């Protein structure tokens with residue numbers, strides 16, 4: 001059962017499913033599996049009427065976040081006052097604390113005397129984040145980051161050109177919900193995406209990073225803290241003037257756009273006056289992963305509720321937990337586990353469910369399945385499903401290969417989950433576009449789901465069309481692959497800030 005009862009489809013499910021989901025022709029399943037698929041389809045399918053209902057509430061939560069502080073969707077002010085001119089130049093360092101890696105980049109911006117494709121240069125090293133760090137302590141986090149930054153500076157020889165007295169500007173991409181009183185300040189509100197490091201929430205991550213840098217006397221000057229969505233917006237606008245929204249559909253999900261200052265009602269008079277001197281707009285980091293934390297419209301299934309209850313922050317990031325990459329593989333695991341427990345799949349012989357030792361498989365290991373598995377199943381369009389069969393056998397550590405019908409069912413479930421995710425992702429961007437009167441332009445999207453999930457773009461575009469009332473082929477708002485926001489985008493924000501300081505210092 002879902003949280004909300006609205007599940008109309010009218011047509012016989014099996015007939016409409018193939019077309020609705022763009023499923024490649026499927027063998028008919030044994031009646032018990034067909035019945036399970038019908039049930040899951042009813043739970044996961046979001047008809048246009050549901051999308052409209054979600055967007056309606058989304059619009060009002062976005063507006064509330066602009067009007068007042070401490071709302072469910074935070075709509076954080078970022079102090080990024082304009083999109084780049086495309087002529088920003090110089091050399092910068094950036095740090096990006098992602099879900100899996102810490103990326104350190106040395107970015108050179110050439111400005112518009114170079115063709116679009118060669119305006120930026122990037123040298124980057126990725127350092128794997130030990131999983132213990134994600135649930136460790138604040139000193140361990142800052143020590144890890146500063147040590148890797150020091151290693152990068154040593155290995156690239158940058159220490160020969162810069163010193164603590166003549167530092168290289170540093171930008172920090174920190175993609176968690178933060179309030180920002182200035183561009184170089186960011187107070188973490190709550191960890192998301194499975195991070196749970198003690199002692200960081202409620203503190204200024206810029207100050208902590210600065211302290212770690214100063215202890216090691218590193219030749220860098222932290223000038224900005226940037227969300228990955230703001231990075232995507234800025235990096236893409238550097239070479240594509242049609243960019244209207246920066247979005248991330250990856251481990252987490254979120255978007256940023258340039259809002260008119262008059263739309264940000266919650267700004268104090270002082271803030272507004274200061275901002276107005278620097279431009280008529282400001283980038284807003286929506287933090288819409290928190291949409292509908294009150295659970296008023298999102299049709300959560302029992303398994304969505306289970307994911308939430310077992311997460312480090314139950315009750316938070318309700319939207320993200322249904323739409324983002326971190327959770328899609330987990331949802332798939334829980335659906336299969338439920339089917340296996342009830343003896344519907346993977347059990348052989350007369351003993352039924354008891355013949356399968358679930359604990360010997362990966363089905364009982366939380367977060368054992370990556371969203372990449374769903375993508376790989378979707379890409380297997382051969383009728384024998386040989387690739388899916390082998391993949392399920394090995395990834396789930398099953399004692400024997402799944403039957404053809406089980407593989408077909410698993411593949412259909414992967415599609416159901418991915419389609420629901422993509423349609424939800426469209427709701428957030430559609431709500432922004434409707435609220436801000438954005439009628440055309442490019443949504444610069446980054447993240448593993450946007451980049452690697454087959455069909456995401458088409459499903460997202462179709463849902464946008466249903467909500468906004470246009471034919472998909474004619475779509476005036478298009479999803480495009482974002483430029484590197486966390487590296488290049490962050491460096492461009494640093495460049496704009498360095499230019500601004502020089503300009504305002506000289507005034």
Ligand code: BGC
Nearest residue numbers: 175176177192248252253254
């Ligand atoms: C974070 C956002 C981020 C998004 C995508 C969410 O969990 O709260 O700040 O933009 O993930 O990475």
